Amino acid sequence: MKIAVCLNHVPDTASKISVGQDNQSIDTSGVTFVVNPYDEFAVEEALKTKEKVGGDTVVISLGNDNNKESIKKALAMGVDNAVLLKTNEIYDSLSVAKILANEIKTQNAEIVFFGKQSVDYDNGAVGQMCAELLGYNSVSVVVGLEINGNKVRAEREIEGGREIVETELPVVITTQKGLNEPRYASLKGIMAAKKKIIDEKIPENCSNYTETISMKKPPAKQPGRIIGTDATAVPELIRLLKEEVKVI
Amino acid sequence: MSAYRGVDYLDLDSLLSEEEILVRNNIYQFVRQEVIPVIEKHYEEGKFPLHLVPKMAELGIFGITLPEKYGCANMNNVVYGLVMQELERGDSGIRSFTSVQSSLVMYPIYTFGSEKQKEYWLPKLAKGEVIGCFGLTEPDFGSNPAGMLTKAEKTDNGFILNGSKMWITNGSIADIAIIWAKLEGNIRGFIVEKERKGFTAVEMKGKHSLRASVTSELILDNVEIPEENLLPQSMGLKSALMCLNQARYSIAWGVTGAMIECYLSALDYSKSRIQFDKPIAAYQMTQEKLVYMLTEITKSQLLNLQIGRLKDQNKVKHTHISMAKRNNCEKALEIAQIAREILGANGILNEYPVMRHAANLHSVKTYEGTHEMHTLIIGEDITGFQAFT
Numbered sequence: 001m002k003i004a005v006c007l008n009h010v011p012d013t014a015s016k017i018s019v020g021q022d023n024q025s026i027d028t029s030g031v032t033f034v035v036n037p038y039d040e041f042a043v044e045e046a047l048k049t050k051e052k053v054g055g056d057t058v059v060i061s062l063g064n065d066n067n068k069e070s071i072k073k074a075l076a077m078g079v080d081n082a083v084l085l086k087t088n089e090i091y092d093s094l095s096v097a098k099i100l101a102n103e104i105k106t107q108n109a110e111i112v113f114f115g116k117q118s119v120d121y122d123n124g125a126v127g128q129m130c131a132e133l134l135g136y137n138s139v140s141v142v143v144g145l146e147i148n149g150n151k152v153r154a155e156r157e158i159e160g161g162r163e164i165v166e167t168e169l170p171v172v173i174t175t176q177k178g179l180n181e182p183r184y185a186s187l188k189g190i191m192a193a194k195k196k197i198i199d200e201k202i203p204e205n206c207s208n209y210t211e212t213i214s215m216k217k218p219p220a221k222q223p224g225r226i227i228g229t230d231a232t233a234v235p236e237l238i239r240l241l242k243e244e245v246k247v248i
Numbered sequence: 249m250s251a252y253r254g255v256d257y258l259d260l261d262s263l264l265s266e267e268e269i270l271v272r273n274n275i276y277q278f279v280r281q282e283v284i285p286v287i288e289k290h291y292e293e294g295k296f297p298l299h300l301v302p303k304m305a306e307l308g309i310f311g312i313t314l315p316e317k318y319g320c321a322n323m324n325n326v327v328y329g330l331v332m333q334e335l336e337r338g339d340s341g342i343r344s345f346t347s348v349q350s351s352l353v354m355y356p357i358y359t360f361g362s363e364k365q366k367e368y369w370l371p372k373l374a375k376g377e378v379i380g381c382f383g384l385t386e387p388d389f390g391s392n393p394a395g396m397l398t399k400a401e402k403t404d405n406g407f408i409l410n411g412s413k414m415w416i417t418n419g420s421i422a423d424i425a426i427i428w429a430k431l432e433g434n435i436r437g438f439i440v441e442k443e444r445k446g447f448t449a450v451e452m453k454g455k456h457s458l459r460a461s462v463t464s465e466l467i468l469d470n471v472e473i474p475e476e477n478l479l480p481q482s483m484g485l486k487s488a489l490m491c492l493n494q495a496r497y498s499i500a501w502g503v504t505g506a507m508i509e510c511y512l513s514a515l516d517y518s519k520s521r522i523q524f525d526k527p528i529a530a531y532q533m534t535q536e537k538l539v540y541m542l543t544e545i546t547k548s549q550l551l552n553l554q555i556g557r558l559k560d561q562n563k564v565k566h567t568h569i570s571m572a573k574r575n576n577c578e579k580a581l582e583i584a585q586i587a588r589e590i591l592g593a594n595g596i597l598n599e600y601p602v603m604r605h606a607a608n609l610h611s612v613k614t615y616e617g618t619h620e621m622h623t624l625i626i627g628e629d630i631t632g633f634q635a636f637t
């Protein structure tokens with residue numbers, strides 16, 4: 001059984017993002033990059049799945065040499081193999097999905113994990129698109145997973161509740177916080193990762209389906225207002241919530 | 249997980265290998281997620297967060313430099329140092345636990361133990377299934393351990409130990425103690441399991457410092473141990489001092505972590521605290537404090553790194569380690585106190601880590617050889633005059 005996990009290298013959520021000179025991309029100078037937080041759940045679930053059903057794990061990442069930093073993290077956590085689909089292009093979701101789907105096919109992976117979304121562009125689409133391109137089943141925003149033989153039983157988060165879904169392999173799962181607790185890379189894992197090789201491939205040329213016209217920052221937050229500091233402020237607060245912001 | 253945040257003014261990261269950076273950043277994450285959220289509560293209650301031990305073992309940090317065949321990570325001394333630095337950014341108590349387990353328990357078993365002792369104890373200690381402590385100091389013999397009163401007497405099939413040890417980190421939570429005692433006048437190391445009859449560990453209360461660490465008194469009242477519990481290669485006080493050398497090395501790195509944490513706390517605070525309509529960071533006197541801290545941190549980092557590299561090449565002298573222990577502890581305490589001042593009244597609150605670090609560093613400056621002892625060690629080295637007595 002081959003288990004694949006797709007991993008993105010994204011700006012740290014704590015970094016201050018500013019729009020670049022061209023108004024079409026973010027200015028990456030001084031921004032630190034990390035493993036996409038949702039992808040950490042994907043890596044952990046891939047490792048747990050391997051521990052249960054056996055097989056081989058491979059991490060696949062599309063991007064430039066900097067992505068190796070995140071790939072190495074996954075290798076240190078215990079993933080067996082790695083592929084970097086090396087490019088300096090910035091692709092939209094469908095192009096990314098096509099490139100990844102190609103590699104997943106080459107790898108012959110039957111279980112594929114993605115984070116539910118990448119925190120850089122936040123489209124939340126690549127996993128599902130990949131499933132469609134591959135003709136795999138897919139379950140998204142998964143918070144519980146059991147795989148028995150060919151059967152997959154997944155619990156997914158839906159608005160205000162949980163949904164239990166059953167399907168079969170091959171499957172694409174997109175992972176949500178709560179599914180597991182990602183392990184720390186152990187020192188032995190880090191040592192072992194040193195010996196693992198990142199297979200670098202040049203992805204086939206792909207053209208984007210969408211074009212970014214411009215990027216802008218959200219308007220600055222309005223300053224807050226203090227109405228009072230004790231119980232006497234409550235009537236005024238209720239009035240404002242009713243009449244001004246109309247939320248109650 | 250968020251990105252690593254440290255202090256690196258001179259691009260010292262360029263002197264570290266990729267693997268060294270990876271381990272450091274990993275421990276950083278561990279400390280942010282597991283230590284920082286619980287440490288103030290443990291500190292206040294005077295408890296060591298014992299639940300972290302299996303997690304630390306899983307990371308592989310106990311006996312980190314020892315060979316893989318004993319279940320250890322076989323990493324270099326710079327990695328060991330970086331791990332200690334990151335742990336002490338959480339709390340000196342967490343780092344102390346690890347220093348004791350690694351440098352004062354696993355190291356002597358590895359260095360002075362028989363193959364049988366190594367095979368039996370080291371994997372268990374690496375996994376954190378067994379916790380150890382190190383008993384050298386006595387109520388009346390601190391800086392001068394050579395005067396110790398604890399005695400071992402030979403019996404037909406082993407030894408009887410009598411005496412008491414004080415200020416023993418991990419004492420009451422330890423499964424085994426490495427006890428230093430005089431056998432026919434010679435100081436030797438013994439493994440004493442906590443179940444041995446006549447062995448008691450009493451936790452010391454009332455500490456204002458290192459509260460998230462267990463400190464105990466050990467009483468040995470006619471404790472019988474078998475012959476095989478003697479560390480056969482331990483010969484004289486020198487053996488105990490060799491252990492301390494390892495631990496002092498880890499302290500030098502550890503307190504640099506405490507400095508980093510205090511500095512970053514003060515830097516952030518000074519940029520956001522407004523007085524007289526300006527952030528306090530905009531005043532020259534605050535800047536002087538911050539620059540002083542940053543400079544001292546950078547110097548400590550350089551000392552640590554060079555000593556670590558020398559240690560990896562087997563070229564380090566114990567006097568080098570004394571220099572780093574002495575300097576870094578003093579500067580760390582100073583930095584913690586300056587950081588506390590920058591934070592004003594907030595500096596005394598447990599919402600910020602600085603007061604806890606400052607209090608901890610008082611212990612760290614004293615244990616493993618006081619500031620004065622390290623001065624005398626280096627002093628003797630450069631002048632040829634022994635000035636202890």
Ligand SMILES: Cc1cc2nc3c(=O)[nH]c(=O)nc-3n(C[C@H](O)[C@H](O)[C@H](O)COP(=O)(O)OP(=O)(O)OC[C@H]3O[C@@H](n4cnc5c(N)ncnc54)[C@H](O)[C@@H]3O)c2cc1C
Binds near residue numbers: 390417463
């Ligand atoms: C929290 C904590 C944990 C500890 N953990 C351990 C442990 O796990 N195992 C262990 O064995 N010990 C441990 N210790 C003990 C520690 O190593 C000793 O406290 C230390 O060696 C100093 O000894 P002392 O406290 O008896 O001070 P003393 O030796 O009495 O010294 C008091 C003062 O006199 C100075 N002084 C002494 N002699 C001279 C001299 N010749 N010239 C100039 N100045 C001198 C000292 O520098 C110091 O300032 C711990 C201590 C603390 C506080």
